[in-house]
Structures are given as C-alpha cells and as structure tokens.
Amino acid sequence: MARLKTGVLISGKGTNLQALLDAAADESFPAEIVNVIANKAGAPGLERARKAGVKAQFIDHTLFQEREDFEKKLDETLRENGVQFVALAGFMRILTPWFVDKWKDRLINIHPSLLPAFKGVHTHERALESGVRVHGATVHYVRPEMDEGPIIGQAAVPVLAGDTKETLADRVLEAEHKLYPACLKLVAENKARVTAGLVRMDKDCAPDPHTVLSNPCLR
Ligand code: GRF
Numbered sequence: 001m002a003r004l005k006t007g008v009l010i011s012g013k014g015t016n017l018q019a020l021l022d023a024a025a026d027e028s029f030p031a032e033i034v035n036v037i038a039n040k041a042g043a044p045g046l047e048r049a050r051k052a053g054v055k056a057q058f059i060d061h062t063l064f065q066e067r068e069d070f071e072k073k074l075d076e077t078l079r080e081n082g083v084q085f086v087a088l089a090g091f092m093r094i095l096t097p098w099f100v101d102k103w104k105d106r107l108i109n110i111h112p113s114l115l116p117a118f119k120g121v122h123t124h125e126r127a128l129e130s131g132v133r134v135h136g137a138t139v140h141y142v143r144p145e146m147d148e149g150p151i152i153g154q155a156a157v158p159v160l161a162g163d164t165k166e167t168l169a170d171r172v173l174e175a176e177h178k179l180y181p182a183c184l185k186l187v188a189e190n191k192a193r194v195t196a197g198l199v200r201m202d203k204d205c206a207p208d209p210h211t212v213l214s215n216p217c218l219r
Helices: 014-026 044-051 067-080 095-100 123-128 167-190
Strands: 004-010 033-036 055-058 085-088 107-111 134-142 150-156 192-195 198-203
Touching: 004 044, 004 167, 014 044, 014 167, 033 067, 033 167, 044 055, 044 198, 067 095, 067 134, 085 167, 095 150, 107 167, 123 134, 123 198, 134 167, 150 167, 150 198, 167 192
Parallel strands: 004 033, 004 085, 033 055, 085 107
Antiparallel strands: 107 134, 134 150, 192 198
16 A cells, blocks of 8 residues: 655654654555655754665745745645645644645544643653642644644643652653654545544544553554
C-alpha cells in the first residue's frame, strides 16, 4: 500500500519530529515524512530532518506582511513536495482558517495536555497549579479555534509529588514521542476518521479506559 506522504511543520527542537522520523524509517510504517518546514532559522529540527534524508526548508514568516501570505507559501511548498497530510510538531504559529480549511482533516497537532484541559501555553505549570493528578498529551485534528478539533489519541501520565514544571514536561514529552507516531499510524491506515465532528475508531481500536497507549492500535 502507498505510504501517506506527510509534511511536518516545526519551530524548534523537533523531538516529536524525531519520533515521527524514527517511526517512518521503518518501511512498513504507513506514512513517510517527505518534507519538513520550519518558520525559525536554525530550528534544530531542520538538522534532524536532513540527517534522515528528508527535504528540510526554512520559510521566514517575518518576510510576509499578512499571515495568509506566509501560509500561501507554506501551502505551495507542501504541494510542490507532494505532501498529502500535515503534522504540526511544536509549530509556534497560529494558522488562519484559510490554511486550516484548505487542509481540513489532513492536518493534525500534538498538544502537551489532556485536552480540553489547559489549552494554550504553559500547560505543565498550569497543571501543577491546578492540582490535577493526571496530565498528558493529545493528538487532534486541527480546527480554526486554538487547540480544538477531533481527538485522535491521548496519553496520560501521573503528576508525582515533588514534580516541577520541568520534570512533568519531561514525562509528558516521553509519552508524546510514543503517542504521535501511533496516531499518525492510525490516520495513515484510515482507522481514525472524522465523522460528525468526532474521530470514530474502527471497532478493533476501541480505546482502553485507562490509557490509549495500551490500546493495541496505538502501540
Ligand atoms: C511539544 O511539547 C508539543 O506537544 C508542543 O510543542 C512541543 C514541541 O517539542 N506542541 P519538540 O519541538 O517536538 O521537542
């Protein structure tokens, strides 16, 4: 079966990108990473892509007066590279409805909280302040509203006594690195489709009540 040609948009470190590249290095993985674009010069993720033999490009958003002009360039570049599906991985730029609609149901994001809790930034700090016992990460289809959209998968981690925002962030990030490739696999296999605003899983992918990571479809 043809692998889903995936583009990844990043702004920084790219550890989630690395997890996707590592998963896709196995030819039996149903998606391949064909293009990585960063909006920040020198984003370490660009080097990760190049090392994996993936076309990596920097598009400076500050050169464009309007958000949509930057996004038109993004869209054009992704299409030129044959991208069919886009994964945001630490892409720190809000996308307009124009781009989001253009890539509707072909655009996913990873967010460091169990949505709909803690949308926006500083999620680990806010989780600690709020006293939640469980925190985590979410992979979801992107909609124009920030951190909204049909949820594909979530990974839960405990909040432990003595946690700082850094220790909690590390624990969540480790879970993200398993969750993101697992979710990309599900969508690439067409096992997690959007129907009536929610992701419907195939019956054999019914989520485990405790953590979706113990769902065989997400391993
Ligand atoms: C991750 O925590 C992700 O959830 C958020 O941005 C961070 C990106 O980290 N969207 P990295 O660049 O993948 O290391």
